[in-house]
Structures are given as structure tokens and as C-alpha cells.
Amino acid sequence: MNKLTLWFHKFGSPPVFHRIGGLLAPWLFAAALVLMAVGLYGGLVLAPADYQQSDAYRIIFIHVPCAWMSLFIYFFMAANAFIALVWRIKISEILAMTSAPIGAAFTAITLATGALWGKPMWGTWWTWDARLTAELVLLFLYLGVIGLYHAIEDRRQAARAAGFLALVGVVNVPIVHFSVKWWNTLHQGSTVRLLGPSAIDSSMLWPLLVMALATKLWFFASLFVRARNDLVELEAGKDWARKVALGEGDGA
Amino acid sequence: MSDFLAMGGYGVYVWASYAVFFVLLAIDFIAPRLRRRRVLAELRGRLRRQQRKTQENPSP
Numbered sequence: 001m002n003k004l005t006l007w008f009h010k011f012g013s014p015p016v017f018h019r020i021g022g023l024l025a026p027w028l029f030a031a032a033l034v035l036m037a038v039g040l041y042g043g044l045v046l047a048p049a050d051y052q053q054s055d056a057y058r059i060i061f062i063h064v065p066c067a068w069m070s071l072f073i074y075f076f077m078a079a080n081a082f083i084a085l086v087w088r089i090k091i092s093e094i095l096a097m098t099s100a101p102i103g104a105a106f107t108a109i110t111l112a113t114g115a116l117w118g119k120p121m122w123g124t125w126w127t128w129d130a131r132l133t134a135e136l137v138l139l140f141l142y143l144g145v146i147g148l149y150h151a152i153e154d155r156r157q158a159a160r161a162a163g164f165l166a167l168v169g170v171v172n173v174p175i176v177h178f179s180v181k182w183w184n185t186l187h188q189g190s191t192v193r194l195l196g197p198s199a200i201d202s203s204m205l206w207p208l209l210v211m212a213l214a215t216k217l218w219f220f221a222s223l224f225v226r227a228r229n230d231l232v233e234l235e236a237g238k239d240w241a242r243k244v245a246l247g248e249g250d251g252a
Numbered sequence: 253m254s255d256f257l258a259m260g261g262y263g264v265y266v267w268a269s270y271a272v273f274f275v276l277l278a279i280d281f282i283a284p285r286l287r288r289r290r291v292l293a294e295l296r297g298r299l300r301r302q303q304r305k306t307q308e309n310p311s312p
Contacts, residue, residue, distance in 0.1 A: 029281070040270075045256075055260035062273045101283075105276045113269040120265050218277065226284045233291050236298065245295035 012091045014231045015240040021224035028221035035214035042207030050204075056120050060204075063113040064192070065211040066106045070138060071173055073103035073219060077145070078170040081163030091227075093159040094234070096166060097149050098226040102219055104142035111135060122186055130179035131187035138176055141169035155234055 010016055043061035050057040080096035083089055114132065115125040126132065145162045152158035180189045191199045192208065200208070235241045259266040 049260060054262065056262035056265060058259065058266050059269045062269055066273070102280060105280050109273050109276050112272045116265045116269045116272070120262055218280075222280050222284070225288075229284055229288050229291050232288075232295065236295050241295065242299060245292045245299065 012089060014090065014235050014238070017091055018228050018231050018240070018244070021228050025221045025224040025228075028217050028224070032214045032217040032221060035210050035217065039207045039210035039214055042210065043204070047204045047207060053121060056117065057204075059113055059117040061207055061211050063110060063117060064208060065215045066109040066113065067135070068212055069215045069219060070103060070107040070110050070135065071176060072216070073099050073106060074138060074141070074166075074170065074173055077103060078166050078173075081166040084163050085160060085167070090156075090234070093156065093163065094227050094230045095223065096163050097145075097159050098223055098230060099219075100142050100145045100149070100162075100166070102222050102226070104139060104146065106215070106219075107135065107139040107142055111139060127186055129185040129187060130183035131176070131185050134172060134176040134179050137172055141166070141172060144169070 039061065044058055047058075049055050077096050077099040080092040080099070083092040084096055111132075114135075118127070119125050145166050148165055149158045149162035152161055179185060180187055192205065232241050232244055257263055257267075
């Protein structure tokens, strides 16, 4: 085996993942909180008010990073579900299933902050337009995956069924992303572009990107903490899990 | 300071958005920690029961 496959197998082994995840999670949480403090200081204090929306636009610093996360996490969940279905890797199964509640939380934040932004700017909390509806469907997909996973008694069968649903639902991800281009919608188009210049001033852009990084780190921190629980539960019969439960070392 | 809180008259919307964000992150932070306690306690209980069983019926 070459070095990479060896590393993959080692990190993919439940006790090693349990230990490394436990070591990383607190640092990821701390880094996420520091970045949030920096990003929100930049967004709420340093960035100037918008010429059209005045201070209401400041919702962007949580709405947009959370919307990006709702799509990123779905993609991450579907990729892991695919790996789990094809190669039956236990860690991938767990990662796919643990990302669902975190993704659902970010999607719910996106919808709620969108409504809170829509009311003063558009004059309505909600409208059945393409972007909003597709994002709502994304929330239902997350809830469907969570529900299916908990409806089946056998954990591994449950993960396979829910993983399949996650994989089918991935068709919604490009629909959310391109909805503002494909249909005439009330929702504005993308302001931040990977290719070409962004339609946003740098004083507003950098807090947005810092918040995007912060939410990403938060996701991985939360993912590790949740995956550790599932690992102990799934491997309850194994020696390392017993040691963890009895407080004799961290398992590896 | 009150200017900052007023957010140009949009204070309610802006601060409600930030409240939603932090409340959901707080739940996301606490929920798995409560679950961990439950999972470990359950596993300890199972281990104790197994131990008692082997003490009552020692294998020959």
C-alpha cells in the first residue's frame, strides 16, 4: 500500500478517528469563534452602510455564509453517501449522516435570515420564487435524510437508505445555485464570484469571506464531535469503545 | 452606541437575524454534548449488566 492509502486506512479506523477528532474539535471551534468575532467586527462596525439598503444589508454577513454552507454541506453529505454506498466505508456512512443535522441548521438559518431581510427590503417575509423555494426543498431533503435515518432500526441499513435519498437529492444543489440565473426571481444574483470581479466593495467583502471560513470551521468541528458519538455507539461492543465509556484513555 | 443598536432603523431585523444565527449554533454546540453523556452512560450500564451476568453464571 502506498503512503496515502495507508494514511486513509489509519484515519478511517474508528478509534484513530475518535481520538484525532477529539483533539481537533476544540481548536476548530475556537478558531471559528475568533474568526466570527473578527468577521462580525468588520461587518457590523468597520464596513460602511450600503447606499441603497442602509444598515439592513448587514444581514448579508450571516445570510450568505450560511447559504453557502447549506450547499457545501449537502455536497459533502452526498459525496460521503456515495463513498459509503459504493465502498461501504463505515466512517463515510457516519460522516454523511452526521452532516445532515448541521446542514439542516444552516439551511434553517438561511431561510430565517432571508425572511428577516426580505421583510424590510422586498416588503414580504416569503414569496414562492425559484431561489427561496429551492432552498426550502433543500431543508426538506435534509429533514428527509434525518427522518429516514432514524426510522430504520439497524444503523447501517438506515445509513444506506438515507444515503441513497441524499444522493438522489443532490440534483437540487445546482438548482439552488443557478435558480437566480435560470428564472426571473425577486432574489438578487450572485454578488461574489470566483471568476471575475465581485460586485461588492472590498470593505464588505473581507468580513463576508472571514465569516464563510468561520462557518466552514464550525461545520467540521461540529461534525467531529457528532461523529465521535456515533462511532462509540456503533462500535459499542469493541474494546476501544468500552475504554472510552469507562474513562480509560481516549480509545486509540 | 444607540446609533449602532438602531442600525439605521433596521435594528429589529438585523439583530433578530444575528440572534437566530447564534441560537442555532448554540443548540448545534450543546446537543451533541448531551448526547455523548447519554451514549456513554448507556454503554457503562450495558457493561455493568454484562459483568453481573458473568459473575452470576461463571463459565465452566
